[in-house]
Amino acid sequence: MITTSGLTKVYRSRGREVTALDGVDLHVREGEVYGVIGQSGAGKSSLIRCVNLLERPTSGTVTVAGQDLTALAGRGPRAGRELRRARSRIGMVFQHFNLLSSRTVQDNVELPLEILGLSGQERSRKALELLDLVGLAEKAKAYPAQLSGGQKQRVGIARALAGDPKVLLSDEATSALDPETTRSILQLLRDLNRQLGLTVLLITHEMDVVKSVCDSAALMERGQIVESGTVSELLATPGSELAAALFPVSGEATGEDRTVVDVTFHGEAATQPVISQLSRTYNIDISILGAAMDTVAGKQVGRMRIELPGRFEENVVPIGFLRERGLQVEVAGSDDTDTAVPAPRDAKLVKEGAK
Amino acid sequence: MTWSEMQPLLEQACWDTLYMVGWSTLIAVVAGLPLGILLVLTERGALLQNAVLNKVLGQVVNIARSMPFIILMVALMTFTRWVTGTTIGREAALVPLAVGAIPFFARLVETSIREVDGGLVEAVQSMGGSTWTVVRKVLVPESLPSLISGATTTIVALIGYSAMAGTVGGGGLGDLALRYGYQRFETELMWITVAILAVVISIIQFAGDYAARRLHKRGGGSGPLLLFRPLRGVLPGTAAAESTTKTG
Numbered sequence: 001m002i003t004t005s006g007l008t009k010v011y012r013s014r015g016r017e018v019t020a021l022d023g024v025d026l027h028v029r030e031g032e033v034y035g036v037i038g039q040s041g042a043g044k045s046s047l048i049r050c051v052n053l054l055e056r057p058t059s060g061t062v063t064v065a066g067q068d069l070t071a072l073a074g075r076g077p078r079a080g081r082e083l084r085r086a087r088s089r090i091g092m093v094f095q096h097f098n099l100l101s102s103r104t105v106q107d108n109v110e111l112p113l114e115i116l117g118l119s120g121q122e123r124s125r126k127a128l129e130l131l132d133l134v135g136l137a138e139k140a141k142a143y144p145a146q147l148s149g150g151q152k153q154r155v156g157i158a159r160a161l162a163g164d165p166k167v168l169l170s171d172e173a174t175s176a177l178d179p180e181t182t183r184s185i186l187q188l189l190r191d192l193n194r195q196l197g198l199t200v201l202l203i204t205h206e207m208d209v210v211k212s213v214c215d216s217a218a219l220m221e222r223g224q225i226v227e228s229g230t231v232s233e234l235l236a237t238p239g240s241e242l243a244a245a246l247f248p249v250s251g252e253a254t255g256e257d258r259t260v261v262d263v264t265f266h267g268e269a270a271t272q273p274v275i276s277q278l279s280r281t282y283n284i285d286i287s288i289l290g291a292a293m294d295t296v297a298g299k300q301v302g303r304m305r306i307e308l309p310g311r312f313e314e315n316v317v318p319i320g321f322l323r324e325r326g327l328q329v330e331v332a333g334s335d336d337t338d339t340a341v342p343a344p345r346d347a348k349l350v351k352e353g354a355k
Numbered sequence: 356m357t358w359s360e361m362q363p364l365l366e367q368a369c370w371d372t373l374y375m376v377g378w379s380t381l382i383a384v385v386a387g388l389p390l391g392i393l394l395v396l397t398e399r400g401a402l403l404q405n406a407v408l409n410k411v412l413g414q415v416v417n418i419a420r421s422m423p424f425i426i427l428m429v430a431l432m433t434f435t436r437w438v439t440g441t442t443i444g445r446e447a448a449l450v451p452l453a454v455g456a457i458p459f460f461a462r463l464v465e466t467s468i469r470e471v472d473g474g475l476v477e478a479v480q481s482m483g484g485s486t487w488t489v490v491r492k493v494l495v496p497e498s499l500p501s502l503i504s505g506a507t508t509t510i511v512a513l514i515g516y517s518a519m520a521g522t523v524g525g526g527g528l529g530d531l532a533l534r535y536g537y538q539r540f541e542t543e544l545m546w547i548t549v550a551i552l553a554v555v556i557s558i559i560q561f562a563g564d565y566a567a568r569r570l571h572k573r574g575g576g577s578g579p580l581l582l583f584r585p586l587r588g589v590l591p592g593t594a595a596a597e598s599t600t601k602t603g
Contacts, residue, residue: 052481078402078486088483098478102496102570111492112482163482
């Protein structure tokens, strides 16, 4: 639905060049919720603005719903008719809502319809319908200043949906909201995604957002996409930074001759009592250093850091047993397997997400 | 000087001032609003980015703004004759007043427009809005309270400028105070003009502030602007406010 290839954005000011996007290839499938996560300055904002060409990419192409938007852009900073029409089919919600304070809630939702040239009657019918959809029908005549943050964002979403878009871009839509409101807004986005078959591309710095609504995710660092894939793929990827950040487990080995193993359960395996089986079969004592269980993208996923007595060489068989059970096993500190110990960078990411 | 002698003089002076200030405000708003908007839009990185035009407009505005009004009035004589066919009288005073007020108001418009949150512009662009849509639906309506304050300031400044209209025989309250009060020692008449000016300026300022505040608040009841209504059409202040509303 959304494809970018080789997307590059370089800002030039007073002879200095800043590369915000450095060859980004993004592929968002129809009907999915795709999250791009990264720290401030990673280039997320530039990326989402390049998708509807609010920012002109320096090079590369953007295709939305089969239409090459970069080809419509023209040379100047002004958007031609074709590009404007394409934009009207892409909804966008913003971190700071960007509602017009001089208009009522209903008039704000009607704005994109005015641009599309609908008649007054059609506009008000459609606007009320959308406000009903986001649960704000009774606030139609209020001004944005009278609404709470969550309500403002609902208006923002209703407005973004006015042009019957197939694609919704969300620029940190929940970052200015408290956790409770964030959840309800994310739930709304999820519902809209399901009900309307809306494809959602969202950028965020909060891991929780990715965890609760995204089907797929990408991690951005210094203008590049470092990792991407569906959430379950990512969780199944050994050494995935995103998986580790989505699912941090901690705990240090208690002694020298111990083996620390990270076990990830998903799908079928999540329901089996593997640890006690392991303990009984090989007659070993297992200590659990850390564990977490969560629902990611609607699926139960668990992660556990366990410690086995003896060095890695002595534990090859039990580890093989775990692998056989369909679990994803990563041995911490060994050279042949990627470690799952979060790098300091991830730790920061998690911290940011936890704010 | 008796009251019966003063009355026709005052009446005529009031009408002259009203005529000059009213028309020049109208012209200043009609021409200054687009000029101010253009000053913002042609800036680097803005929607109609155009460095050359921006520089030229900026310079013209600066020069016109820094010119003492009385000099502007003399300097524009040829132009005034071309427009009105005369260089004497209130019509002749009107031309330099308007020319002086346009850049004055344009600068105020520029400041007001600049205060509009860029995110709103971005939002309208993301809906597929053109530059014209951005101006009409975002920049002007969102800065309306501030634009009205700007128009009020312009009117008050114009009343000040119009005092010099006597130089070209334009009449008005300032001219009256100067000729009778200063040159003929009619202190009483001078004080009356001063009082009239003070009252008029206060009313205009009050009406302008009230309208701006009213629009700024948004969200209370949407009842009529009580104080604003009866003044409509009487004072140049309300005329200016109205024309701004229409442009929006």
